[in-house]
Amino acid sequence: MDWLQRMNHAIDYIEENLESDIDYDQIAKIALCSVYQFQRMFSFVLEVPLAEYIRRRRLTLAALDLQNRQNKVTDVALKYGYKTPESFSRAFQNMHNLTPTSARNTGCQLKAYPRLSFQLILKGAVGMHYRIEKRDAFQVYGLEDIYNYDNIANQQGESIPEVWQNINKNGELDRLLQTVPGDWQHEGNFNKELGAVFAFDSYKFTSNTTFPYLIGCYRSENSKVDGYTIVDVPASTWVVFSTLSDENESGRYDLSTLKNKIFSEWLQTSKLNILDGGNFEMYCTNKDGYEYCELWYRIESNSE
Numbered sequence: 476m477d478w479l480q481r482m483n484h485a486i487d488y489i490e491e492n493l494e495s496d497i498d499y500d501q502i503a504k505i506a507l508c509s510v511y512q513f514q515r516m517f518s519f520v521l522e523v524p525l526a527e528y529i530r531r532r533r534l535t536l537a538a539l540d541l542q543n544r545q546n547k548v549t550d551v552a553l554k555y556g557y558k559t560p561e562s563f564s565r566a567f568q569n570m571h572n573l574t575p576t577s578a579r580n581t582g583c584q585l586k587a588y589p590r591l592s593f594q595l596i597l598k599g600a601v602g603m604h605y606r607i608e609k610r611d612a613f614q615v616y617g618l619e620d621i622y623n624y625d626n627i628a629n630q631q632g633e634s635i636p637e638v639w640q641n642i643n644k645n646g647e648l649d650r651l652l653q654t655v656p657g658d659w660q661h662e663g664n665f666n667k668e669l670g671a672v673f674a675f676d677s678y679k680f681t682s683n684t685t686f687p688y689l690i691g692c693y694r695s696e697n698s699k700v701d702g703y704t705i706v707d708v709p710a711s712t713w714v715v716f717s718t719l720s721d722e723n724e725s726g727r728y729d730l731s732t733l734k735n736k737i738f739s740e741w742l743q744t745s746k747l748n749i750l751d752g753g754n755f756e757m758y759c760t761n762k763d764g765y766e767y768c769e770l771w772y773r774i775e776s777n778s779e
Contacts, residue, residue, distance in 0.1 A: 478743050481506045482593040485513065490590055493533050494554055499525075499683045509751050510683045514624055519738040521591060522731075526625040526684070531588040534570045537563075538585045541578045548575045603741055605716045607774075612710045613663060615675055617651060617691020618642065619704035624684050635674075635688065642690065648672065654699040655692050662695045669769075670758040678706055678753035708753060711773045716741075719767045730756075730768060737770070748775045 485506040489497060502525075503510040517525045533555040540551045552563030552575075560575075567575045571585050578585060620629045620638065628634050633641065642648045655671045656662075676688040694700060718733055742749065755771035 479593050482516075486591060486593070489529060490532070493529070493536060496556070497529060508748075511677055511680075511686065511751055512749065515677075516738045516742070518624075519734045520593070522735070524625045528588075528591065530566065531570065532590065534567055535587045535589075537567065537575075538571060538578050538587070541575055544579055551575070603716065603736060604719070605714055605741070608713045608715055608771075610664075610708075610711060610713065613708050614694040614705055615689065615691045615708060616654075616694050616698065616700045616703040616705045617672075617675075617689045618647065619687060619689045619691075619706075621681050621685050622688050624686060639690070648690075651690070651692065651703075654703070656695055656697040659693050659695045659698070663693045665693065666759070668759040668761050670760065673758060674756040675706065675708075676754055676756075677751065678708070680751075706753075711750075711752070712775070713755075713771045714747065714749075714774045716770045716772075717767060718769075719761075719765075730770075733770065737772075750774060 485502050488502060488505055492498075499510045499513075503513045506513045506516075508516070514525045517523075517528070521528070523531075537551050537555050540546050540554070541548070548563070549560050552560050555563070557563035557566065564575055567573075567578070571578060573583060573585075577583060622629050622635065626634075629638065639648075642651075652671055659665075659671065660667055660669060671692055672690065673692070674688065675691055677686045678689070679687055681687055689704060689706060691703070691706075692698065694705065716733060716737055718730060750773040752773050754773070755769070757769040757771060758766070759769055760766050
């Protein structure tokens with residue numbers, strides 16, 4: 476069974492269970508990947524989080540049910556997984572811009588999200604640059620937080636870009652930079668263009684709906700790690716993609732476009748599997764002062 480078939484069978488399962496509990500582990504089992512990897516692929520390829528897709532589909536069907544005046548609002552709410560009519564009403568209004576009761580009226584405007592499907596679309600006219608690196612085990616350290624996968628926000632409701640802005644304003648980013656010795660790139664055998672601070676995410680399981688995210692640095696012999704979270708990175712083979720491209724008009728990809736291409740094009744044709752256990756977002760500056768980003772993903776290798 477190929478990638479497209481697995482993903483569409485996973486969608487089949489979701490559609491068949493919109494009126495009951497949806498087991499994320501079962502979705503991943505059908506797609507032959509982890510829950511995290513399925514959610515990651517789903518959001519990068521379809522540009523909507525998995526939970527949001529499920530919510531939209533349920534509320535689309537709920538609106539259709541409400542057109543039948545014999546269906547009580549309470550019964551429709553329970554049918555699609557809402558514990559109270561109030562929570563259902565809030566969700567319904569957020570999507571349809573009117574109350575469930577108003578949705579019964581003839582001529583009212585409702586919003587519908589159709590079932591999604593994964594299809595083969597001819598792409599690949601623009602080449603993708605990547606390289607494979609093998610690295611021994613090492614450690615990273617830094618500022619750790621846990622984020623919800625649905626809205627990519629932490630428990631305080633801050634998004635990842637907001638957290639970066641906050642630590643830049645309050646001086647935490649500068650303090651982190653001061654813990655890094657000047658020879659870290661040589662000691663870790665890293666490219667001189669890599670910046671000292673990077674992002675490392677999904678390196679451990681927190682839950683099916685959350686992931687860990689570390690703003691951190693490579694731990695060298697003289698790093699000052701007191702007060703920071705330390706994470707072990709196992710010996711791994713990595714595939715590395717860059718936002719730099721000499722083949723598109725702007726000379727670079729934005730991160731969203733690059734991630735979409737990795738999961739919708741490269742992953743389908745490479746015959747390699749991206750593994751759980753951590754992904755890096757490295758921030759770089761080349762010799763001409765041009766800033767770019769590298770995405771590092773752990774992959775299977777013959778030795779693993």
